[in-house]
Structures are given as C-alpha cells and as structure tokens.
C-alpha cells in the first residue's frame with residue numbers, strides 16, 4: 001500500500017449493492033488509508049436518496065453526495081423525477097448534480113432521452129447553483145455542444161472518470177471543466193492514452209476518484225479477491241498519476257484535495 005496522503009475520493013458508488021451492510025467498515029478502511037472525505041455518487045432517484053441518507057450517518061469520515069440521473073437511467077427521467085431531484089438538491093449534503101451526461105457506448109437509454117435528461121439536469125444545476133458531476137463515453141461531440149450551451153450558467157463542472165482522447169481533453173479544458181481521474185490510469189492494457197494525457201491537465205483542474213466498486217486498480221498486488229474496488233484504494237490512483245506527472249505524490253494529493261474542497265464547497 002502506498003504511503004498515506006490526505007485525499008478526497010470524488011466518486012464512490014457507495015449505495016451499490018456490493019457494499020450493502022459494509023458502509024462503516026469501508027469508510028473506516030478509507031480513513032485509515034488517508035481518505036479525508038468522499039463524495040457518494042447518485043445515479044438515479046433511489047440511489048441519490050440513499051446517498052443523502054448515508055451522508056446523515058456518523059461514519060469515520062465526512063460523506064457528501066451528488067444527486068442525479070445517470071445516462072443509463074435517462075429513460076426513467078421525467079418531470080416528476082426532476083422535481084424530486086430539485087427538492088433533494090436543497091439538502092446540504094448534496095454538493096453536486098449528477099451523475100449526468102451521455103453514454104453512447106452502452107446506449108442503455110435511447111440517445112434522444114439521454115440528451116433531454118442531460119440538458120434538464122444542467123438547467124437544474126444552474127438554478128440550484130450547484131456544480132455538475134458528468135459522465136461521457138463515446139459521445140464527445142454531442143456532449144461538448146451541450147455543455148457549451150450551459151457552461152456560463154454552471155457553478156462548476158467535472159468530467160468524472162475521464163478516459164477520452166487528446167482532442168476531448170483539450171476541448172473540456174477549453175470549456176473550463178475539471179477532470180476526474182480513476183484507476184483507469186492503473187490499467188496497463190487500456191490506460192496508455194490516459195497515462196500520456198494526464199500531465200496536460202492543469203493541477204488546479206484535476207481531482208481523484210475510485211468510482212468504486214468499479215475499476216479496481218490493476219497496479220494492486222495482491223488484487224482484491226472479490227474484484228471489488230473501494231475508496232481505501234485511492235492511493236493507487238494517486239501513485240499512478242504521480243508516475244506520469246512532474247509533481248510529487250504529496251503535491252498532487254494536496255492540490256487535488258484542495259481543488260475538490262473548493263469545487264464541491266465543503
């Protein structure tokens with residue numbers, strides 16, 4: 001395990017059923033690994049509500065959450081849900097709208113519905129004066145065009161789990177977006193492009209996340225037996241980022257945590 005630095009995990013799917021009944025232990029281990037706080041990802045109304053409830057519990061570290069409807073669930077996004085989301089967003093624990101965006105890789109919801117749900121949530125974030133936590137897969141040009149329309153009204157916007165091309169990265173930086181980096185960068189099979197690109201992200205635009213339980217860092221040895229990622233493994237993401245940037249791990253940890261605190265306004 002890499003040496004502990006104070007880190008903030010900006011994307012943990014703690015309401016995922018793979019963590020059921022273990023929230024206390026998971027967050028205890030995260031705190032022991034140096035994680036100072038986490039942002040729990042909401043992906044539909046049920047998980048956003050569950051995330052807000054977790055934030056109200058007394059765990060080893062402070063928890064915040066996002067509230068939103070993932071592009072996979074966009075087909076369920078109607079005006080009633082958007083109203084409920086706007087109410088949920090009033091809770092102090094809800095620090096961003098999302099996860100929202102476009103996923104033309106898996107297309108679990110029809111694209112026109114993904115676009116409508118994304119635009120509605122960007123408008124909602126602007127009304128609530130909250131930043132947005134965004135997901136983009138294989139949809140760069142549509143995504144860019146939509147974000148551009150709303151960018152001036154948004155308090156802040158992060159492309160979480162960035163895995164895109166050089167063109168996409170520079171387009172997003174031009175739109176003054178933040179970039180979330182996951183254990184994708186630890187993947188020797190498919191993380192090569194990200195390893196080359198991560199040095200081009202200004203340090204003040206960069207944040208770290210596990211996206212747990214997904215994407216366990218492949219640099220871990222031994223690998224978790226259940227194949228499940230958790231926020232305690234965030235130091236492996238930091239270590240991989242350090243390998244591909246000029247700064248020290250301590251500098252990256254301090255800067256990314258500072259950026260996360262300012263972005264989510266905790």
Ligand SMILES: [Zn+2]
Nearest residue numbers: 099135160161
């Ligand atoms: Zn995502």
